[in-house]
Amino acid sequence: MKNIDSNSHVKGTSIYLDDIPVRAGTLYALAYDSSCAHARIKKVDYSTAENYPGVIKIITHKDIPGQNQIGGIFPDEPLLAENDIHFWGMPIALIIAESEYIARKAKKLIKIEVEELPVITDPREAREKGHLIFPPRTFQMGNMDSAWDQCEYILEGRADSNGQEHLYIETQGAYAFPMENGSIRISSSTQGPTAVQKTVARVLGIPMHKIEVDVTRLGGGFGGKEDQATAWAVMVALAAQILNRPVKYAVHRMDDMRMTGKRHPYSSDYKIGLSKDLKIQAYEVTFHQNAGAAADLSPAVMERTLYHATNTYFVPNVKATAYCCKTNLPPNTAFRGFGGPQGMFVIESAIQKAANHIGIKTRDIQAANLLKEKDEFPYGQIVKKCEATNAWYATLEKYNIKELEEEIDSFNKNNVNSKKGLAIMPICFGISFTNTPMNNARALVHIYQDGSVGISTGGVEMGQGLNTKMVQVAMHELSLSSDRIKIETTNTTRVANTSPSAASATADLNGKALEIACAKLRERLLECASNYLNIDLVELNLKDQVLYHNDTKTDLSWDQLVTIALADRVCLTENGHYATPLINFDKSIEKGHPFAYHVYGTAIIAVTLDCIRGRYEFDYVKLVHDFGLSMNYAVDIGQIEGGLVQGIGWMTMEELLYNDNGKLLSNALSTYKIPDIYSVPKIVDIESLNSEGHELAIRKSKAVGEPPLMYGIGAYFAIQNAIKAFNSNYKNSFDAPFTPEKVLMALYS
Numbered sequence: 001m002k003n004i005d006s007n008s009h010v011k012g013t014s015i016y017l018d019d020i021p022v023r024a025g026t027l028y029a030l031a032y033d034s035s036c037a038h039a040r041i042k043k044v045d046y047s048t049a050e051n052y053p054g055v056i057k058i059i060t061h062k063d064i065p066g067q068n069q070i071g072g073i074f075p076d077e078p079l080l081a082e083n084d085i086h087f088w089g090m091p092i093a094l095i096i097a098e099s100e101y102i103a104r105k106a107k108k109l110i111k112i113e114v115e116e117l118p119v120i121t122d123p124r125e126a127r128e129k130g131h132l133i134f135p136p137r138t139f140q141m142g143n144m145d146s147a148w149d150q151c152e153y154i155l156e157g158r159a160d161s162n163g164q165e166h167l168y169i170e171t172q173g174a175y176a177f178p179m180e181n182g183s184i185r186i187s188s189s190t191q192g193p194t195a196v197q198k199t200v201a202r203v204l205g206i207p208m209h210k211i212e213v214d215v216t217r218l219g220g221g222f223g224g225k226e227d228q229a230t231a232w233a234v235m236v237a238l239a240a241q242i243l244n245r246p247v248k249y250a251v252h253r254m255d256d257m258r259m260t261g262k263r264h265p266y267s268s269d270y271k272i273g274l275s276k277d278l279k280i281q282a283y284e285v286t287f288h289q290n291a292g293a294a295a296d297l298s299p300a301v302m303e304r305t306l307y308h309a310t311n312t313y314f315v316p317n318v319k320a321t322a323y324c325c326k327t328n329l330p331p332n333t334a335f336r337g338f339g340g341p342q343g344m345f346v347i348e349s350a351i352q353k354a355a356n357h358i359g360i361k362t363r364d365i366q367a368a369n370l371l372k373e374k375d376e377f378p379y380g381q382i383v384k385k386c387e388a389t390n391a392w393y394a395t396l397e398k399y400n401i402k403e404l405e406e407e408i409d410s411f412n413k414n415n416v417n418s419k420k421g422l423a424i425m426p427i428c429f430g431i432s433f434t435n436t437p438m439n440n441a442r443a444l445v446h447i448y449q450d451g452s453v454g455i456s457t458g459g460v461e462m463g464q465g466l467n468t469k470m471v472q473v474a475m476h477e478l479s480l481s482s483d484r485i486k487i488e489t490t491n492t493t494r495v496a497n498t499s500p501s502a503a504s505a506t507a508d509l510n511g512k513a514l515e516i517a518c519a520k521l522r523e524r525l526l527e528c529a530s531n532y533l534n535i536d537l538v539e540l541n542l543k544d545q546v547l548y549h550n551d552t553k554t555d556l557s558w559d560q561l562v563t564i565a566l567a568d569r570v571c572l573t574e575n576g577h578y579a580t581p582l583i584n585f586d587k588s589i590e591k592g593h594p595f596a597y598h599v600y601g602t603a604i605i606a607v608t609l610d611c612i613r614g615r616y617e618f619d620y621v622k623l624v625h626d627f628g629l630s631m632n633y634a635v636d637i638g639q640i641e642g643g644l645v646q647g648i649g650w651m652t653m654e655e656l657l658y659n660d661n662g663k664l665l666s667n668a669l670s671t672y673k674i675p676d677i678y679s680v681p682k683i684v685d686i687e688s689l690n691s692e693g694h695e696l697a698i699r700k701s702k703a704v705g706e707p708p709l710m711y712g713i714g715a716y717f718a719i720q721n722a723i724k725a726f727n728s729n730y731k732n733s734f735d736a737p738f739t740p741e742k743v744l745m746a747l748y749s
């Protein structure tokens with residue numbers, strides 16, 4: 001089935017936040033944000049701005065009726081600065097004006113006096129000075145002390161990865177409408193409608209039931225709207241509450257880039273030990289996570305880094321420690337992979353370093369250490385339905401790795417100023433929110449009098465194809481064609497208390513809830529049919545919108561069944577609730593079974609380097625991915641292609657730069673380069689691993705949202721291998737992204 005949004009997307013009729021028709025009386029909000037990264041506010045003078053024609057009000061923390069607090073995990077983040085500024089771009093006040101243009105004019109008229117304080121942007125410096133958001137955590141397995149003695153090779157080093165701007169095509173935004181009796185309805189571009197509802201209630205000092213949050217779809221979230229869509233929604237709701245008028249805020253690109261958090265940069269130290277037969281015996285790693293100025297989702301992101309510290313390898317002795325370091329950057333947040341990619345980059349760096357030191361192929365070490373059935377992850381989960389070796393060998397055989405390597409070698413022999421490099425990137429990604437209680441969802445289904453069906457879930461469509469999959473689930477359960485089913489907007493009054501659409505688990509969680517609701521309605525209709533026809537229930541079934549008696553078609557269509565049920569006064573609305581079974585985790589011992597299942601896959605990636613200029617192009621990515629039994633191959637392929645390219649961008653060209661004062665320099669699309677169609681690998685071959693899927697995945701179709709991003713990590717090592725073919729003196733350093741400038745330096749170092 002094709003993506004149900006493809007028609008309206010192509011025609012341009014799909015509705016995003018900024019497409020909602022503007023109501024009469026609407027006002028426009030604009031944040032007045034800080035132009036320094038760390039300071040004490042001495043005085044702010046709003047008087048000229050306030051008197052600018054068309055400015056309605058300038059809202060400060062003093063106007064907040066509830067708590068000036070938007071922190072999701074820890075209450076450490078004010079909506080509007082009070083006395084202190086903690087990052088460049090921190091909102092201080094909210095300008096409400098007749099138009100956005102006026103608000104921008106007024107913003108320039110605000111005068112501020114501050115006492116500047118020392119700025120920290122480096123997580124290691126933050127750790128040295130004791131600026132941690134919460135105490136470090138350590139995952140351990142085996143015995144580190146004795147492990148090193150069994151090692152033939154021991155290597156140590158450092159691996160850094162930079163952050164990443166989400167660059168959702170639709171920027172952050174929200175639109176609030178005051179309703180009667182102090183209620184507020186908010187349209188928000190958020191992955192987490194409940195998070196918005198809860199935080200608006202807290203800041204406005206009113207109960208959650210007075211707030212309705214509605215989401216049609218997002219023009220991309222990528223994690224950037226899991227937590228950080230909330231602030232904008234709270235701002236417009238606050239203004240709507242104070243002024244009793246609709247208030248809209250669609251954030252400009254450069255404001256969005258400056259003010260919002262990004263993927264966490266990490267700076268890490270590793271020590272890896274291998275036996276003579278290339279088994280990784282011991283791995284010790286210390287992660288310094290650059291959290292920025294407030295907790296945001298950093299504790300959860302850091303946890304996932306620890307979970308994925310050993311990627312898809314079995315290591316008997318592991319000690320992984322992570323520090324959540326408080327710096328003066330905008331609070332960093334969820335981004336596709338959620339700390340997993342940062343952890344995986346370090347162990348892949350360690351393996352690459354070891355391979356170079358020993359003088360063997362990196363893949364010899366990778367292959368010798370792949371997870372096997374009944375192995376144990378450092379966090380105590382036992383490996384089940386393991387596809388690590390299957391995916392690895394399927395890739396190497398399907399694409400004939402020897403031949404690919406020979407092509408590269410012969411190219412490198414015959415070319416002086418152009419070199420090719422190849423790398424293999426296996427992945428293993430755990431599916432579930434690592435915070436066990438979040439793994440639940442609900443769905444609401446109505447069958448209307450004409451037999452058409454409306455479905456609602458707690459999941460948010462952000463381009464990942466969720467809505468298409470939800471329609472497919474309902475189609476299957478109710479035996480209906482797609483035109484009989486409409487997916488409604490995501491709304492907190494229809495489906496309440498939801499987890500954000502995140503962790504790649506949205507289709508699993510919401511799809512299972514929807515399955516439950518639909519199954520109840522199907523059973524109920526069959527019961528009606530059974531009474532009506534006086535046939536035993538077990539002999540009845542629905543197929544292609546018709547009632548079947550055993551294998552024979554009856555005269556009763558779906559529509560007639562609905563009419564019969566309504567005449568019988570039967571309820572044709574159902575609610576489904578799903579909570580992932582089995583999962584658990586005990587933080588006091590850092591052990592448990594946090595994931596419903598794991599997704600595996602292996603990619604081969606090859607690059608051609610222009611050794612005069614340091615430029616590069618990716619020739620191909622060839623991968624075998626563990627889809628399980630894909631319920632929508634077109635959607636899933638789209639996820640793989642998008643994730644892969646986003647991962648390559650993170651590893652190669654996307655370079656966030658801050659100056660020493662904590663100002664973002666790469667603050668526009670002219671200075672922050674993301675992959676375009678020309679930087680996509682020339683060939684992307686995607687094959688499906690022959691696997692049976694997993695019963696905890698929706699219709700055995702495994703989660704696909706985040707895992708493919710991590711194939712992109714291979715890009716870094718492919719480039720390194722090409723550099724080595726040119727410059728035999730090159731000593732690997734691990735400092736992503738590998739921008740053309742860094743490549744050029746490495747070629748001649």
Ligand code: MTE
Pocket residue numbers: 219220221222223335336337462463464465466501502503504505506507639642703704705706
């Ligand atoms: N794909 C598109 N087109 N747009 C997005 O914003 N977000 C990614 C991924 N794929 C995203 C996307 C992220 S970060 C996650 S967690 C998943 O989709 C969320 O959706 P899922 O849980 O339905 O996979």
Ligand code: LUZ
Pocket residue numbers: 226297300304334337338432433434435502503504
């Ligand atoms: N969000 C979250 C996530 O709150 N918990 C998670 O485990 C997670 N994993 C991936 C992406 N977002």
Ligand code: MOS
Pocket residue numbers: 191221222223224226334335336337338501502503504706
């Ligand atoms: Mo995705 S980082 O879980 O929104």
